Amino acid sequence: MTRWCLLLRSADLGCRKLLVWTAFAFLLTPATFAQAPVDDASPVPLLTGSAGFITGFTGGQPDLHPIVTPLVLVPIGQRWLFETRATFENDLVEVPGRPGFHGGPVQKEVEYAQLDFIANPYVTITVGRFLTPFGIFNERLYPVWIRNLQADPLILPIGIGPSNASTGAMVRGGFRAHPEFNVNYTIYFSALSTTTPVDSDRFAGGRAGVFVTRARLEIGGSFQHLMQQERSNLFGFHAIWQPVALPLDIRAEYAHSKRGSGYWIEPAYKLSQLPFLRNEMRHTQLVARYQQFFTGELPSDALPPVNTKEFEAGLNYYFIDGLKASGNYGRQFSSLGNLNVWSMGLTYRFVVPLGHAGEAR
Amino acid sequence: MRRNWFLLCCLGMTALLVRSAIAQDQAKSQKSANASVAALPAAAHPAGTHDGAVPSPDTDAAFKERMARLEGEKRFRTNCGRCHQPPHKFPPRVMATAIRHMRVRAMITDEDMRLILKYLTE
Numbered sequence: 404m405t406r407w408c409l410l411l412r413s414a415d416l417g418c419r420k421l422l423v424w425t426a427f428a429f430l431l432t433p434a435t436f437a438q439a440p441v442d443d444a445s446p447v448p449l450l451t452g453s454a455g456f457i458t459g460f461t462g463g464q465p466d467l468h469p470i471v472t473p474l475v476l477v478p479i480g481q482r483w484l485f486e487t488r489a490t491f492e493n494d495l496v497e498v499p500g501r502p503g504f505h506g507g508p509v510q511k512e513v514e515y516a517q518l519d520f521i522a523n524p525y526v527t528i529t530v531g532r533f534l535t536p537f538g539i540f541n542e543r544l545y546p547v548w549i550r551n552l553q554a555d556p557l558i559l560p561i562g563i564g565p566s567n568a569s570t571g572a573m574v575r576g577g578f579r580a581h582p583e584f585n586v587n588y589t590i591y592f593s594a595l596s597t598t599t600p601v602d603s604d605r606f607a608g609g610r611a612g613v614f615v616t617r618a619r620l621e622i623g624g625s626f627q628h629l630m631q632q633e634r635s636n637l638f639g640f641h642a643i644w645q646p647v648a649l650p651l652d653i654r655a656e657y658a659h660s661k662r663g664s665g666y667w668i669e670p671a672y673k674l675s676q677l678p679f680l681r682n683e684m685r686h687t688q689l690v691a692r693y694q695q696f697f698t699g700e701l702p703s704d705a706l707p708p709v710n711t712k713e714f715e716a717g718l719n720y721y722f723i724d725g726l727k728a729s730g731n732y733g734r735q736f737s738s739l740g741n742l743n744v745w746s747m748g749l750t751y752r753f754v755v756p757l758g759h760a761g762e763a764r
Numbered sequence: 765m766r767r768n769w770f771l772l773c774c775l776g777m778t779a780l781l782v783r784s785a786i787a788q789d790q791a792k793s794q795k796s797a798n799a800s801v802a803a804l805p806a807a808a809h810p811a812g813t814h815d816g817a818v819p820s821p822d823t824d825a826a827f828k829e830r831m832a833r834l835e836g837e838k839r840f841r842t843n844c845g846r847c848h849q850p851p852h853k854f855p856p857r858v859m860a861t862a863i864r865h866m867r868v869r870a871m872i873t874d875e876d877m878r879l880i881l882k883y884l885t886e
Binding site: 444445446447448449451476478484486519521524527529542543544548549575576577578579585587588589614616619621643645652721724725727752754756758759760761 | 842845846847848849851852854855856857858860861862864865867868869870871872873874875876881885
């Protein structure tokens with residue numbers, strides 16, 4: 404407790420503000436679901452997103468990471484959707500000679516702002532700044548309330564551009580191609596932008612996947628052609644499998660580029676089948692991840708400088724819908740030295756309707 | 765000193781909130797479990813033909829409705845659970861926006877979107 408007080412006392416004004424906003428986001432949600440008088444199924448604008456407080460120890464160095472990620476969704480008419488997500492985060496670290504933890508100013512970033520037009524059941528057109536759909540992690544698993552382990556996979560920077568997003572246009576869709584499987588696809592083009600923090604590379608690419616509904620297996624691949632610098636090709640594969648008979652969830656990705664390649668595989672098992680403490684066990688999930696990274700022909704600032712492998716194992720506890728506590732331990736092996744990686748955190752997904760929500764039936 | 769009190773209050777309120785949310789969650793689970801048990805006899809005999817009576821259009825429509833909801837629940841578990849923990853039910857207008865977002869983000873099919881929305885809002 405004394406350490407926490409010391410930590411908070413020594414934090415900069417910006418960090419304190421962020422901590423207060425994080426606490427505010429935690430407190431905000433349930434009150435907003437008071438019964439609304441409108442009983443209508445037309446979509447309402449939403450403020451949703453997540454807040455989290457992640458504590459990490461990498462090689463014995465502690466790092467506190469408060470993060471708030473609001474997402475605004477504005478449906479327009481029957482076919483349009485405007486969506487934008489921002490991130491407010493900070494890294495608080497120990498500074499030699501000063502007590503407590505210190506961070507710089509709060510990092511603020513608009514991660515994406517895109518306008519979607521659902522043209523028909525097969526095609527959706529997106530313009531603006533969007534998360535680069537290379538692999539599945541960046542686009543679908545990135546938010547802190549979704550990811551099973553809080554650390555990013557080592558290969559995440561491959562294929563997603565300098566700030567995880569692209570600036571341009573995208574055509575995408577998902578449809579039932581056969582009674583046994585669905586197909587989803589994305590084709591996109593990104594223009595060069597050198598304005599920080601909305602920088603992006605000039606590339607074009609696509610991703611396609613097949614979801615076998617009966618087996619609950621999704622497999623797919625991504626391709627990208629970089630139209631600047633080394634003008635190289637990048638490719639990757641992904642898979643998600645949820646066996647019907649078990650509360651098991653296996654995700655995996657592989658990515659290859661001239662700047663490096665690697666893979667990760669992540670099984671997560673809910674303990675709901677255990678015959679004791681059923682109520683607690685159905686909220687508890689064991690998770691592990693093994694990953695390897697291999698350096699490429701060219702260097703990259705975002706990727707590890709040497710071949711690296713890492714194993715992590717952890718536990719998630721879901722208190723209620725959207726509120727999760729997580730803790731995990733990992734060991735990283737590389738020629739630069741082996742490291743222990745610890746992480747603990749509390750994350751929350753909030754949903755606030757910006758208008759009459761309608762009455763739950 | 766005042767700051768410490770403020771933080772302590774924040775922590776206390778968060779703990780209280782989590783406790784009440786868990787209690788609500790448990791009450792909700794209990795309620796839905798009771799509802800499922802109550803619905804079981806109806807689902808087992810959808811057309812009410814114990815005595816060989818011809819099903820009326822009303823019961824037929826109700827059966828179809830129930831099957832659509834079951835299918836919606838199945839699609840909900842399959843699609844939403846692929847990336848994250850399936851969320852609880854939200855009010856209909858909130859769900860309509862969230863499902864449109866997932867139509868774009870997770871590329872769920874048009875049919876899945878409709879069935880899931882039906883399941884989550886009715």
